Amino acid sequence: MTQLLRVQNFTVSADGYGAGADQTLERPFGHADPRVLMAWAGATAGWPNRTDAGGSRGLDDYFTRDFSHNIGAEIMGRNKFAPSRGPWVDHDWLGWWGDEPPFHTPVFVLTHHPRPSFSLSDTTFHFVGGDQGDVLAQARTAAEGRDVRLGGGAQTIRTFLDADLVDTLHVAVHPSELGAGSRLWASPDELADRFHHEAVPSTSGVVHHLFWRR
């Protein structure tokens, strides 16, 4: 069975931005509001951060609950893991996700700056350099036969697309515009030459774009 590299539940604005400009510790999505962008997922029964029972079980929930389906590892960019840039000065920073990160697998954080691995609950973060192919090879080994999730942000997804290493993408497009920030694409049509493409509108207002290799 092939081990796929999959983008799952990545959400962008109508003009293609996965996060806004001016990202900081206080505003990890910059001038974008992640509660607005991700409202489609937060309303579902499958949203891992739910604190109450309930939630919708329609189309959006299928995508939310597929997040961990057959996933054995994640690769994420440095900027998804931390607000800092450059050498690590604060090893007390353990990510945005508290004591119980939603990954539950090894996570490979792309960085040129070495740092020891550490674990929180059943998630272990590794800090790795090298090119995209090297990192994917490490993640595949760690995934033990299962697929690897490419967690973003937008720039990280673009570098793996440029290296032609991505097998499937699910990108939810929110109807709002951001105008600036970290951009995945100007239009989903940019991927049409290499991927099959379906666009599935949801009652929540987002359109789910599904891509798989031709």
Place this chain on the structure above:
Amino acid sequence: MTQLLRVQNFTVSADGYGAGADQTLERPFGHADPRVLMAWAGATAGWPNRTDAGGSRGLDDYFTRDFSHNIGAEIMGRNKFAPSRGPWVDHDWLGWWGDEPPFHTPVFVLTHHPRPSFSLSDTTFHFVGGDQGDVLAQARTAAEGRDVRLGGGAQTIRTFLDADLVDTLHVAVHPSELGAGSRLWASPDELADRFHHEAVPSTSGVVHHLFWRR
């Protein structure tokens, strides 16, 4: 966490039939052709009976690969298990699915006629009477905290709907008409009073109808 009773990937004709008339050993779906009804699922990468690599990874594949997601047991009607009716005369009949049934959990077959349980690979078939609530209680215990799939056929789903025991349904509606057979509904609108309802068209020609309790 609640244990749901879920209908998954159940496919009916445009006029609501899950199988045709005159079901026999040779034609378990009667005058309906299951290859036509289920073509939307058979074309996907997630279809469990695939003998080749490949298959689509768009919307239809999300439903196909969700078939086993968090499922710990299945309940099915006698007519889904066997072409025979009445007392069991042939214990050599082990279902339609060969040595490797696609369930991989305990399966509870509804019948008034006792028969010993047996296992094929990691699927164990139990033969149970009693009312719908009793059977569901047994299946929930066997599912060990996970959900229970209600596998059909149409009549079986209707009896559990009549007992108000079904929590979610995914029903794929194929554009062909059958005119007779085992009928789930005259229209999906019949469930609108008790369930939220989304209808999601697929490029394969089926419309996926998703229901969850109000």
